[in-house]
Amino acid sequence: GRHLWLRATGSTLGSQFIDTFVVLTVAFAGQLALGEIVAITLFNYGYNVGIAVAITPLVYAAHAAIDRYLGHDLATRLEESAEAS
Incomplete structure (x- = not known):
């Protein structure tokens, strides 16, 4: 993030x-x-x-909402997986 x-x-x-x-x-x-x-x-x-x-704040808000929905651990694992590929 x-x-x-x-x-x-x-x-x-x-x-x-x-x-x-x-x-x-x-x-x-x-x-x-x-x-x-x-x-x-x-x-x-x-x-x-x-x-x-102008839409950067919306991107951050969407990212935060997805993190809350998935939970911190799963969101972090998915981010790390995406960065590795």
């Missing part, structure tokens, strides 16, 4: 930028100038990162 924020938000940072830029480039190549594609990419990226940061 220590690095939950990094896993929840950090993975979004790189993947959303690449995904957004590639999809927009493929979809609008020849229809929009590269500068327009970059501008749209940056706006979409900012939006996606903003949403990821």
